[in-house]
Amino acid sequence: MLAIVCPGQGAQKPGFLSPWRELPGVAEALASLSEPAGIDLLRHGTESDADTIRDTAVAQPLLVASGIIAASALYQGEGLPSADAFAGHSVGELTAAALAGVLSNEDAMRLVAVRSQAMAKAAAAEPTSMAAVVGGVREDVVATIERHGLRAANINSAAQVVAAGTTAQIAALAQDGPARARVIPLQVAGAFHTPHMAGAREELAAFAPRLRPHDPTVPLISNASGEVISSGARYLELIVDQVAAPVDWEACMATLRDRGVTAMIEVAPAGTLTGLAKRELKGIALANLNTPDDLDAARTLVREHAGAAAAHTAQEN
Incomplete structure (x- = not known):
């Protein structure tokens, strides 16, 4: 197939x-x-x-x-x-x-x-962005994303979730991310999805x-x-x-x-x-x-x- x-x-x-x-x-x-x-x-x-x-x-x-x-x-x-x-x-x-x-x-x-x-x-209506969260435990990743007021916009794989929200929220996530995970800000100008x-x-x-x-x-x-x-x-x-x-x-x-x-x-x-x-x-x-x-x-x-x-x-x- x-x-x-x-x-x-x-x-x-x-x-x-x-x-x-x-x-x-x-x-x-x-x-x-x-x-x-x-x-x-x-x-x-x-x-x-x-x-x-x-x-x-x-x-x-x-x-x-x-x-x-x-x-x-x-x-x-x-x-x-x-x-x-x-x-x-x-x-x-x-x-x-x-x-x-x-x-x-x-x-x-x-x-x-x-x-x-x-x-x-x-x-363009509001400064928003996205960040990839790679690694970590899925439940912890999603909980941390939500704790920062963000949304899980892309569920890409078992090891990668993309968070989206305001630029301030993305910055906070980068500073205080999930355990055993990397937060990688993406070069996009919007909280898509x-x-x-x-x-x-x-x-x-x-x-x-x-x-x-x-x-x-x-x-x-x-x-x-x-x-x-x-x-x-x-x-x-x-x-x-x-x-x-x-x-x-x-x-x-x-x-x-x-x-x-x-x-x-x-x-x-x-x-x-x-x-x-x-x-x-x-x-x-x-x-x-x-x-x-x-x-x-x-x-x-x-x-x-x-x-x-x-x-x-x-x-x-």
């Missing part, structure tokens, strides 16, 4: 789309995606500096577009079997929805444009009815407790709530484990989610699709692992 996963904000690096622009049609595809995104994706993905692409309103559309481009190149003219599941971390769930057929590429870019701008606006994003949630809720979602053609796993989404309507409901609710990537990995995943490909800019899988889903085959040089290895993984779940179902029937 093959899962294709899509990274979230923070994975982007200056120039990371430069290798992809050398492929035929990629510059044109990025230009097409730029229109609904409202930004110049090719310029930001090849020329803009780290500070520019750290901006939420730039980073999120850039990440969704890069995942669409990388996955398209993976399957371009190859006749490969589809993946058996898609999942994405935070904004990566919009990428995964496009790859799973829930949203058209255009609608995915329209949605991420509204999402990113709304989240940037909400973040917490009630601080309530205004962004309202904007998304107002925009969502303009979209035309479809039921997934391949299982799509939600950040909300690892739920396997069965309808486009349910996807929109969950993705609207997601901006102000925790991302439970640990639950997503548990769902993949329960479904029998044997391989995982992370689309560009890759490495974060396969890194977590290396520790949490031991023994599965992993591939990072960061540049066109990675395509052959990724295609080999698709040929060896994709379609296993469908074949198993057919045998049972």
